């Protein structure tokens with residue numbers, strides 16, 4: 001299986017699609033195979049063609065990445081669907097937009113995959129959830145898997161009903177982790193540590209801990225216990241996070257709110 005599609009056509013190339021493309025180019029995707037459609041016409045990378053309007057036709061067998069905002073799908077599909085053929089392949093990163101909706105808008109396209117990446121894909125350290133149905137050919141599923149692999153972890157989700165849940169966890173997750181880093185730093189500052197020093201130490205602590213957890217054979221729970229000396233300081237702190245499942249409940253509420261928004265977006269709200 002070759003890594004790269006013959007032609008990649010990106011509809012939108014902002015925060016998210018831009019990170020995906022950046023990683024693909026770093027990993028060897030030929031920019032001459034890439035076209036980006038973006039209203040601003042802003043340059044993307046050397047050798048990548050940027051358009052502000054749709055071309056007369058798409059190259060045969062093009063892979064289209066839908067990377068604009070979900071609410072733009074009606075306008076985009078109206079212009080894009082007539083350019084698609086049976087051999088066009090669509091990968092959609094639109095949050096909350098169901099496969100059935102995409103199938104209805106692009107009836108002639110057989111291979112359609114939903115992908116939910118997160119921002120660290122730009123470093124090859126992202127997490128991407130994937131979903132498709134049985135109409136998509138197995139070779140197309142494999143080709144999309146191969147394309148996503150350089151971005152980091154790729155996880156196929158068996159049931160689309162879980163897609164908003166995984167979006168809440170890993171798609172939105174970096175924002176929640178960034179918030180945690182800030183809160184850790186601000187808590188340190190509230191206890192008297194100079195703000196800049198607290199910010200550096202919070203970030204290094206989260207970075208080191210995540211790298212350690214990723215490499216360790218032990219689970220994060222076991223690693224937490226290794227930090228906590230019996231009768232020591234860490235246990236007292238963990239007791240605060242664990243009391244009445246405080247942190248756990250906070251995160252359930254956080255993921256639930258994000259998931260519910262995905263479901264509302266799926267209903268066009």
Ligand SMILES: NC(=O)c1ccc[n+]([C@@H]2O[C@H](COP(=O)([O-])OP(=O)(O)OC[C@H]3O[C@@H](n4cnc5c(N)ncnc54)[C@H](OP(=O)(O)O)[C@@H]3O)[C@@H](O)[C@H]2O)c1
Nearest residue numbers: 012013014015016038039040067068069070093094095117
């Ligand atoms: N941000 C994330 O962490 C994340 C994670 C997973 C999935 N997603 C999904 O990724 C998609 C994009 O999010 P984002 O955060 O990357 O947004 P963004 O930074 O605002 O990027 C949106 C892109 O869409 C382009 N665009 C605007 N109007 C358009 C139109 N009518 N037709 C075609 N393209 C148009 C914009 O063009 P210009 O560049 O010219 O302004 C821009 O490149 C969303 O569907 C979101 O659900 C985002």
